[in-house]
Amino acid sequence: MLALQVLLITVYGLCLLLLLGFSLTQWQLTRLARRVYATSPPPTPPAPAEWPLLTVQLPLYNEPFVVERLIDACAALNYPADRLHVQVLDDSTDETVALAAARVQHHAARGLHITHERRTERSGFKAGALAYGLSRSEGELVAIFDADFLPEPNFLRQTVPHFFGPDSARTGVVQTRWGHLNEDYSLLTELQAFGLNAHFFVEQVGRQAGGHFLNFNGTGGIWRRTCIADAGGWHADTLTEDLDLSYRAQLRGWHFHYLPQVAAPAELPITMDALKSQQFRWTKGAAETARKHLAQVWRSAHPLSTRLHATFHLLNSAVFVAILLMAVLSVPLLFVRALGAEQLRPVFYLASFFLLTLLPLTFYFRTAWQQAARRRPAPAGFAGQLLLFLAFSMGLSLHNSRAVLLGLLGQRSAFIRTPKLGAGASKAAGSGSWRGRRYRTSRLLGGLTLLEGLLAAYFLFGIGAGIYLHEYGLLPTHLLLATGYGLVFYYSLRHA
Structure with missing residues (x-):
């Protein structure tokens, strides 16, 4: 039993380390970008x-x-x-x-x-x-x-x-x-x-x-x-x-x-089917490109920092696999922690550590939000948008993990186009409704969508179990996961 508990904690911790590595590379890119924005842009060549x-x-x-x-x-x-x-x-x-x-x-x-x-x-x-x-x-x-x-x-x-x-x-x-x-x-x-x-x-x-x-x-x-x-x-x-x-x-x-x-x-x-087809192509394609070029990148004469950034760049879609593993294991970890054994105390710190991985990403998205706001009216509430975006990204982790694994394994698949429907700037602006238009790309009510709905319920159970067991370290994580999978499942039903 103890061996299983240690295995759960180890896998969960490795997933968090991968997320932290990804977050830190984005944090460094943010620092570089902020220096660029602090200086005057170079003039356009004649x-x-x-x-x-x-x-x-x-x-x-x-x-x-x-x-x-x-x-x-x-x-x-x-x-x-x-x-x-x-x-x-x-x-x-x-x-x-x-x-x-x-x-x-x-x-x-x-x-x-x-x-x-x-x-x-x-x-x-x-x-x-x-x-x-x-x-x-x-x-x-x-x-x-x-x-x-x-x-x-x-x-x-x-x-x-x-x-x-x-x-x-x-x-x-x-x-x-x-x-x-x-x-x-x-x-x-x-x-x-x-x-x-x-x-x-x-x-x-x-x-x-x-x-x-x-x-x-x-x-x-x-x-x-x-x-x-x-x-x-x-x-x-x-x-x-x-x-x-x-x-x-x-x-x-x-x-x-x-x-x-x-x-x-x-x-x-x-529409959700259009978004999922686009996400599948991007995440699977990135994994295929990593499989094709990563070894050559490391054999190249580029500086170590550039090769590290290239590694996270090509493998950034693997983050979805880490999120999915971390998410599925997080509910059993509640009960592991509830056993109260002193040697299992790291579970609490791992739960808190997840929040630390989000701090560099907050810096990253905040910078982008500030730059975008200079070119258009600022949306209301950066914190709300960030939390919803993180939750929604987590909700896509099952769908995107499948694409990543297929890409890393070298399994070929057809190029699925992303439908363009001529949407207006807003629903009021019109340009036609998406409903009834052709070229839907997938069956949204397939097995994967049903699993997304089950995962939303699974993380709601995790919220309830955490409150019942008085284990609140994973509560923020489960709130994000339940919201994200709930949104993905809702839009999949709505756009089916």
């Missing part, structure tokens, strides 16, 4: 004497609700007409084909060099489409926008000069920050924006300041064509082709430049 040939790639697959606004936005980009080529890479099998063809014809008649590219088969999914487009274009630079993005007219004028500034010959990517078209649509979109803002306002800024590996975020950025070729081109053997190519390019000595001051607005998923 426009090049001759604007380079540039291809804008728009990878599409069944996007009838957003395809027209995307093409119109990219047709309005302010760039010399004789140097610009817009490629609509359309793998669609529905009315998106006709909608795209009509907008392409409209803008071509007005003098824009725009082409509608169709493949005979959707091999390689998005990576395959991007590679196919490269074979049919001559652009020295390649901008990429997913279907849910709406770049501002001056996007290219703000970004292209950074490829021609001082010491920029090895600049392979210029990445911009994602904006949010529908952040205020619902609690679901507000929590997504809260998490993404931390990545774009803090993590990417800190990585650049520390000279660490950055990642192209799949869209809202520009590649140098020779960088893509030198790194081996687009590969379709992971679900995050952007992260994969980013690491291959930087391991080849290319540099990435991140511009937090330039935003590329995009639509956030508004």
Whole structure:
């Protein structure tokens, strides 16, 4: 019996150590980012004497609700007409084909060099489409926008000069920050924006300041064509082709430049199935990329600090596995602690230690919240948003842990698109309701969703058991877990 108790405590403690390591890396990135924000931003390099040939790639697959606004936005980009080529890479099998063809014809008649590219088969999914487009274009630079993005007219004028500034010959990517078209649509979109803002306002800024590996975020950025070729081109053997190519390019000595001051607005998923499909792709793809590149990162000549940051960067999705293990074990630990044996006193300290792991993350998210508030009205209540975001992230730990384990084990799966529904800035703003629209990505009422509901009940039981046993050290943890799994289960039922 004692051996089992010690095993529970050991596994729980190791999970907490992993969470603490992740939190401390985010804390260091926050310190680096705050130094950047404390200084004046460097001036934008002057426009090049001759604007380079540039291809804008728009990878599409069944996007009838957003395809027209995307093409119109990219047709309005302010760039010399004789140097610009817009490629609509359309793998669609529905009315998106006709909608795209009509907008392409409209803008071509007005003098824009725009082409509608169709493949005979959707091999390689998005990576395959991007590679196919490269074979049919001559652009020295390649901008990429997913279907849910709406770049501002001056996007290219703000970004292209950074490829021609001082010491920029090895600049392979210029990445911009994602904006949010529908952040205020619902609690679901507000929590997504809260998490993404931390990545774009803090993590990417800190990585650049520390000279660490950055990642192209799949869209809202520009590649140098020779960088893509030198790194081996687009590969379709992971679900995050952007992260994969980013690491291959930087391991080849290319540099990435991140511009937090330039935003590329995009639509956030508004339904739980869309969010889960996106989370599955991101977390599984990151694990696949770690499996593919982590050994090479450690064999590289990069500084130890950069290799450590790269390790946490590539394995950050493994945090969900640690959270899930910690969560499941936390209820039995209540009864272990209630036995009252002196040698089991560390349980109490481990429970308190969990709260200490959240302190660096608080610093991290607070910095992002402050930076975001400068660009839009500050949301009411940082503490409330942080607690809800942490709870919601914990509630996704079962779903994301499955994706991580599949990725680490090398099990292949199809590229599941994230539905874009053309949502307005708020429910009142409209642009149509998601209800009744097609292209739902999964059966929300499957076995995994039922398990999420059971886990919500399990942690409610943990709250009650802790109060009954007068063991309050794990009460904050169980409150967050019950809230998070309850939210995920609720939205899964509501959007089913």
